[in-house]
Amino acid sequence: MSDEQTRLGELREEIDSLDQRIMELISARARCAQEVAHVKTDAHPEEDVFFYRPEREAQVLRRIKEVNPGPLPDEEMARLFREIMSACLALEKPMHIAFLGPVGTFTQAAALKHFGHSVVSVPLPAIDAVFREVESGAANYGVVPVENSTEGIINHTLDMFITSPLKICGEVQLRIHHHLLVSPEFQGQEITRIYSHQQSFAQCRQWLDAHHYGVERVTVSSNAEAARRASVEPGTAAVAGDMAAGLYGLDTLAGNIEDWPDNTTRFLIIGREDIPASGQDKTSILVSMKNEPGALYQLLEPFHRQGVDLTRVETRPSPSGTWAYVFYIDFEGHMDDEIAGKVLAEVEHDAVELKRLGSYPIGVL
Structure with missing residues (x-):
C-alpha cells in the first residue's frame, strides 16, 4: 500500500471510532431528555405539561455558538444541535407545527429551521387558519410571516393579534433566495x-x-x-x-x-403560553391611544427616557372605530425585566388599551 492509502485508512478508522462515540453521546443525551420529561410529568400529573422550552433551547444554541471550537462555522454547529434537540424532543411526542402552506413554502422552511425536522408540519391555506389551529389546540405552535426586509410588514398577521388570545413565543429570520x-x-x-x-x-x-x-x-x-x-x-x-x-x-x-442580496423575511412563532426570560429577549405589544394631539409622543417618551431600544413601530387601523389606530411595538428586553415593567406600567396608565403579545428569545438561527 502507498503512504496515501495507509494514511487514508488510518483516518477512516479514526472517523469510524469518532462516529461511534458521537452516536453513544447523542443516545445518552436523548435518555437524559426523556428523564427530564418524566420528571416534569410526575411533578404535574394533572396538567398538560409543555416539554418544549423556547427560552432553554435559545440558551443552549447561544452557548453552542459561543464555545464552538471550529472548524465548522458557528451557525452550522448550532443547526446540528437544533436537529439533535428536535429529535430528542420528538421521543416523547412529536410537536404539530401549523404553517402558512402549502408544502414547499418559505414559511415551512422557517418552521423547520426553528423547530428542526422531527416535528409534524401542518400546512394551512391562510394566516387566520394558522391562528385558529393553534387556538384550538390542534397544533402546538404556528409559524406566520410578519415582515420582509424589502416589502415591509405583513398586515394580515398584525391584524390577527388584535383579537387573538395567542402569544408570540419566538421569531426566526430566513434569508429569501428566489x-x-x-x-x-x-x-x-x-x-x-x-x-x-x-x-x-x-x-x-x-x-x-x-x-x-x-x-x-x-x-x-x-x-x-x-x-x-x-x-x-x-x-x-x-x-x-x-x-x-x-x-x-x-x-x-x-x-x-x-433584487436585494440581503432579502430576509421575519417569521413569528405563535403559541398559547408565556415564555420566561432567556437573557436576550424581545417583547411585542399592541397599544391603543386616545385620539388627541401628542398621543404618539406620549406613547414613545417613556421608552426613550428609560433607554429601552425600540426595534419596530407600526400603525394599524383599529377595528373599534373610523380614524382610530393601534400601535404595534417591538422592543428589546423581557416584560418581566424591572425597566420594561416600569415602561409598560406607565404606557398602560395613559393608553386606552395595552395588550401584551409576549416576550420571547431573540432569534438565534
Whole structure:
C-alpha cells in the first residue's frame, strides 16, 4: 500500500471510532431528555405539561455558538444541535407545527429551521387558519410571516393579534433566495408565462424587468403553487425557492434573482403560553391611544427616557372605530425585566388599551 492509502485508512478508522462515540453521546443525551420529561410529568400529573422550552433551547444554541471550537462555522454547529434537540424532543411526542402552506413554502422552511425536522408540519391555506389551529389546540405552535426586509410588514398577521388570545413565543429570520424555475421536460421552450406569489414578484421586480420584460406574470396563492403549475404547463416558469424546486423536480434557469442580496423575511412563532426570560429577549405589544394631539409622543417618551431600544413601530387601523389606530411595538428586553415593567406600567396608565403579545428569545438561527 502507498503512504496515501495507509494514511487514508488510518483516518477512516479514526472517523469510524469518532462516529461511534458521537452516536453513544447523542443516545445518552436523548435518555437524559426523556428523564427530564418524566420528571416534569410526575411533578404535574394533572396538567398538560409543555416539554418544549423556547427560552432553554435559545440558551443552549447561544452557548453552542459561543464555545464552538471550529472548524465548522458557528451557525452550522448550532443547526446540528437544533436537529439533535428536535429529535430528542420528538421521543416523547412529536410537536404539530401549523404553517402558512402549502408544502414547499418559505414559511415551512422557517418552521423547520426553528423547530428542526422531527416535528409534524401542518400546512394551512391562510394566516387566520394558522391562528385558529393553534387556538384550538390542534397544533402546538404556528409559524406566520410578519415582515420582509424589502416589502415591509405583513398586515394580515398584525391584524390577527388584535383579537387573538395567542402569544408570540419566538421569531426566526430566513434569508429569501428566489430562483427562476422550469420543468426539465420543457427546458429550452420559450417562456410565455411566469407564476409566483405577489410578494416574490415584488422582490424580483427589477430582475424580471431586465431579463423577461413583457412576459405575462400571473399571481398565485404561494410559490409552491407556482412551482406546481410550472411543473405541468409547457412554456411556463415559476419564481420560487429551493424547497418548492425540490418538491416539484424543477431545474434552476437563473438563481438568486431577488433584487436585494440581503432579502430576509421575519417569521413569528405563535403559541398559547408565556415564555420566561432567556437573557436576550424581545417583547411585542399592541397599544391603543386616545385620539388627541401628542398621543404618539406620549406613547414613545417613556421608552426613550428609560433607554429601552425600540426595534419596530407600526400603525394599524383599529377595528373599534373610523380614524382610530393601534400601535404595534417591538422592543428589546423581557416584560418581566424591572425597566420594561416600569415602561409598560406607565404606557398602560395613559393608553386606552395595552395588550401584551409576549416576550420571547431573540432569534438565534
